[in-house]
Amino acid sequence: MPESAACVDVLIVGAGPVGLITAFQLAKFGGVSVRIVEKQAKSMQDAYGRAITLFPRTSEMLDQLGLADELLQNCFACRDTVTYNAHGQEVPGRGWSFMNHMTDTTFDFALVLRQKFQEEIFRNAMKKHNVQVEAPVELTSAGVDPDTPPTGYRVRAVLLDHRNGHHEQVRCKYLVGCDGGRSSVRSMFDIPFEGSKTEDKWVRIDGQITTNLPKPRSYCSIESPTHGNVLWAALDHGATRIGYAFTDDRANAYPKFDEAAAVKEAIAAVKPFHIEFDRVDWWTIYTVGQRIAKTFFLDGCIFLAGDACHTHSSGAAQGMNTGIHDAVNLAWKMSLVLRGLAKPSLLETYQAERLPNVQRLIQYDKDISRLMTNRLPEGWQGDSDADVNEILGKLMEEAGSFSSGLGIFYDIQGDNPLNVKSPLTSSWKLLVNPGMRGPDIKLYRPGTFEPTRLIRELPNEASFSVLIFAASSSTTYNEPAVPGPVYLQDSPVLQPLVAQGCLRFITILPERAPSPYELLGTNPLGRAYYDAKGDNEAYRRYGIGPSGGIVVLRPDGWIGTLLPLGKEALSELEGYFSRIFL
Structure with a gap:
């Protein structure tokens, strides 16, 4: 390694929302050095236009990162939609009407805030963790050193600072291209952009x-x-x-x-x-x-995110949302691997999870963009005289849960340790499944009975959450199936993860009491909360019956696995986390 080369764990190229959110997370989670560069001067990035809309699932993820409050202070919260025909008459069920059905979330609206203002919020949040955008600084060359071990600074890069004309050599462990549809990172590594x-x-x-x-x-x-x-x-x-x-x-x-x-x-x-x-x-x-990069992940150390690996129209307003989903999916995994806590193979799940969702978006987008220009979709088999606006309305309604983000899921795949269907739940009629978004349920704090939400109590700190839904009061709490510190908290696999900040327990109780101890007869695992008003709303939303259950939530809020409450779940939990962590 040249003595003059500066070293950094992660070098991020591109300081739009995707790059900023990626850098912010890595800095927030700690233990990782990060630099973010942007070839355009800030004044050139200050135009009002570009992306404007965050849909509910994106807002939920930003809420977990502590960014939603500032966005809400500045945004226009849009809850109203309307479609007018050529005569100025309202036409129900067309256009953006799917927004009327964005339920099961506190963020039941479109958060509208122009990218200029969003970026300002993200930059200010990043500065609090001592990371600032370096601009105008351009990546002029990059390559991977095959002789450097996988844990080393394998990527060599050259940065040009346009402020003084100085070239700087940089070595990093990971290079992340968040530099848009004309990505220099994608180009330098000859990654085909297909479509x-x-x-x-x-x-x-x-x-x-x-x-x-x-x-x-x-x-x-x-x-x-x-x-x-x-x-x-x-x-x-x-x-x-x-x-x-x-x-x-x-x-x-x-x-x-x-x-x-x-x-x-x-x-x-x-x-x-x-x-x-x-x-x-x-x-x-x-x-x-509509284009998709042939790979989002190259040589174990080069990543693409946002428009750098997929582009589409703004017809369904998904560009920034999809890019932020990329950033949130990648950052916690990268943080755990860089801190020597998780297996490097965890990074392979980034493309495995994000690519199918991008492909779904591209297919929707192809049809939506044609319909928005008064043309029928390619390969249309229906009536050639069909009303394109009526077809568009049906398509956007069909894609509604995907567009809102609330229906986005990650497939259960044999080589992905994150989304696992347990054989212990084979007889359950599950309302939610591994790979689905974990619903944001209403809870009450002990003592004061103050209302809160699950997402607010589970900030994204790159740690998994094990939700213990306690059995109802009709169950005897001295039974062996009762959760307790003996067989969960003292596990030789789980306890080190708790100590390292990779895992936390949350106990949810089905009814109110003067204290959690009064219901359990023992101290709860982690922080305890009561189900809303004792009506079992939270239990019902997760499909948990009177016997209780266990839900593992990933750091990004998707469900990892579900288990019945009992000692037989211990080995399943230990096996689940052993496949992820070192």
């Missing part, structure tokens, strides 16, 4: 407007015969985004399509309604395309 780039183009324009639209502060679709399925999105700080198809007719009507043309066409797109722009904050034209 298609269509001829379709869309215009997006943000600003302050005056309008006679009946419901202007909503997520709205206007079914225009000339401009496709027009997006109308109420933004933060009283602004509005309008998006429409940039067809050949639009392009050929102007010698140069500039801001004035974008405004003129936006006015035409929302007819029969009237708008006037008081101010334009940002506008753009972009090409629709």
